[in-house]
Amino acid sequence: MKHFKFYNREDILSITRIRRFETKLGERISTISPDGEWLENLQRSKARYVLIGIPEDIGVKANYGIGGTDTAWLSFLTSFLNIQSNDFFSGDDILLLGQFDFGDIKYLIENNAYGPEELIDAYRHAVNMIDEQVENVVKVIAALKKIPIIIGGGHNNAYPIIKGVAKGLHKADMLPLSQINVINLDAHADFRNAEGRHSGNAFRYASEDGYLGKYAIIGLHENYISQNILMDIHNDPFIDYISYEEIFIHERKNFIQAVAHSTGFTEDTYTGIELDLDCIENVLSSAVSPAGLTPLHARQFVTFVAQDTKVAYLHICEGATQLSDGRKNESTGKLMSYLVSDFVKGASTD
Numbered sequence: 001m002k003h004f005k006f007y008n009r010e011d012i013l014s015i016t017r018i019r020r021f022e023t024k025l026g027e028r029i030s031t032i033s034p035d036g037e038w039l040e041n042l043q044r045s046k047a048r049y050v051l052i053g054i055p056e057d058i059g060v061k062a063n064y065g066i067g068g069t070d071t072a073w074l075s076f077l078t079s080f081l082n083i084q085s086n087d088f089f090s091g092d093d094i095l096l097l098g099q100f101d102f103g104d105i106k107y108l109i110e111n112n113a114y115g116p117e118e119l120i121d122a123y124r125h126a127v128n129m130i131d132e133q134v135e136n137v138v139k140v141i142a143a144l145k146k147i148p149i150i151i152g153g154g155h156n157n158a159y160p161i162i163k164g165v166a167k168g169l170h171k172a173d174m175l176p177l178s179q180i181n182v183i184n185l186d187a188h189a190d191f192r193n194a195e196g197r198h199s200g201n202a203f204r205y206a207s208e209d210g211y212l213g214k215y216a217i218i219g220l221h222e223n224y225i226s227q228n229i230l231m232d233i234h235n236d237p238f239i240d241y242i243s244y245e246e247i248f249i250h251e252r253k254n255f256i257q258a259v260a261h262s263t264g265f266t267e268d269t270y271t272g273i274e275l276d277l278d279c280i281e282n283v284l285s286s287a288v289s290p291a292g293l294t295p296l297h298a299r300q301f302v303t304f305v306a307q308d309t310k311v312a313y314l315h316i317c318e319g320a321t322q323l324s325d326g327r328k329n330e331s332t333g334k335l336m337s338y339l340v341s342d343f344v345k346g347a348s349t350d
Contacts, residue, residue: 003105003133006038006098007031016081026081028091043144045095049344050141051149053077053099054134057286058106059156060318062123062198065286068323069154073099075321075333076151080340089341093348094149097137102130124196127156131197135160135167142168142312147347149340152317154286155190155276158182158202162272165312166211169270180312181214181266182206183259184274185301187221187244187289191229199286199318207238213269216262217241218301219279219293240265244279244292255293259301263308270312273305275339277319277332284329285318295335299342306346314343 008031016026029051032041042050055073060066085091109122134157141148142165150161162180170178182203184190192201194208206212220243225233233239242258253261263271278285281292302314316339319332 001133001137003100003102004098004137005101007096008033012081012096015078023085024081025083025085025089025091028085029081029094029096031096039140042095042097042140042146047095048093048147049095049149050146051094051096051151051340052137053151054130054153054157055099056102056106056130056153057324058102058109058123058130059127059154059197059199060286062120062127062156062196063154063200064120065154065199066323066325067286068284068320069152069286069318071321072319072332072336073151073153075330076336076340077333079334079337083337083341089345094344097141100130100133102126105129121196124198127197130157131160135164138164138313139168139171143171145172145174147311148313149343150313150315151336151340152315152319154199155186155274155317156197156199156202157317158190158274158315159197159205161313161315162202162206163209163211165270165272169312175270179211179213179269181216181269181271182212182274183216183218183262183266183271183305183309184276185218185279185293185298186274186276187219187224187279187287187292188276189217189220189225189229189233189241190276191232213238214266215239216265218258218262219244219247221245221289255297256300256304259304260308263305266309269310271305271309272312273302273309273314273343275302275314275316277316277336280335283335284320284323284327284332286320286323287318288327295338298335299338302339302343303346306343307349311347314340316340
């Protein structure tokens with residue numbers, strides 16, 4: 001696989017801070033040898049969760065967004081591998097497969113003399129290439145009845161993840177149709193028109209192509225959904241949403257009630273968990289919000305949904321440690337690390 005780097009034991013230990021009398025997660029999670037047939041090596045693994053990174057910002061830029069979502073993966077991994085392995089969370093059930101690297105595609109696009117609209121078209125064409133490669137890897141993981149944990153990257157990757165997981169579960173005879181449900185904690189619906197692939201229309205493509213069953217959105221910001229998308233959502237019985245304003249301004253439901261409503265809406269089949277970090281107040285992301293959820297809300301969401309659904313995957317996206325406009329926040333990776341550990345703890349109680 002041209003754009004995928006498999007991690008080995010040495011890669012993990014190089015960023016794990018070993019300390020006497022302690023055991024870190026990096027000392028416990030597993031890898032596979034890429035030698036020979038990696039699918040067979042993955043199949044032999046007893047790990048239930050497979051962790052992969054997609055550090056790219058091509059999909060965000062294709063949506064006229066601020067780049068930088070390619071910076072969060074290494075920060076996350078450094079934090080995650082240095083969690084204490086203990087009775088609460090040992091890491092024994094996690095396999096770190098590796099990461100995608102689309103740097104060569106980004107370099108070719110950004111070092112050619114494109115006009116503004118030609119540049120957008122080039123980014124959107126590149127997203128199609130990313131889609132295919134992400135789908136292929138995720139499909140293999142799901143077909144082996146393992147749960148992918150994917151750290152992005154832009155929200156464009158939700159489409160190939162949904163498609164790959166749905167196809168993989170169908171191949172594993174766990175789904176009668178190649179279709180899964182999704183719950184998305186997000187300030188935006190990401191249901192823009194199918195105008196070419198980018199970070200704002202992953203769920204539109206997944207729906208139109210028949211891979212997305214029911215779609216629930218929690219925390220949608222009323223100021224940032226266009227009227228035409230709002231009408232599409234209202235007219236689709238397979239889409240449910242509750243806005244941030246309904247929960248926190250008008251207090252029609254509290255946060256946990258909103259999450260419980262969404263798990264009830266999607267409970268009929270396997271459900272993917274999407275978490276866009278731009279919904280969390282002041283977290284560095286492609287669309288930073290001064291008004292949003294707290295990290296505690298995000299942790300409660302991941303835990304509750306992991307416990308209350310037939311989990312298909314976890315996808316955390318849109319975070320950054322440095323944006324292309326120069327803004328920095330090194331804590332983003334640590335927050336993502338909390339969220340992944342919360343997810344595994346929650347899903348492991350089923």
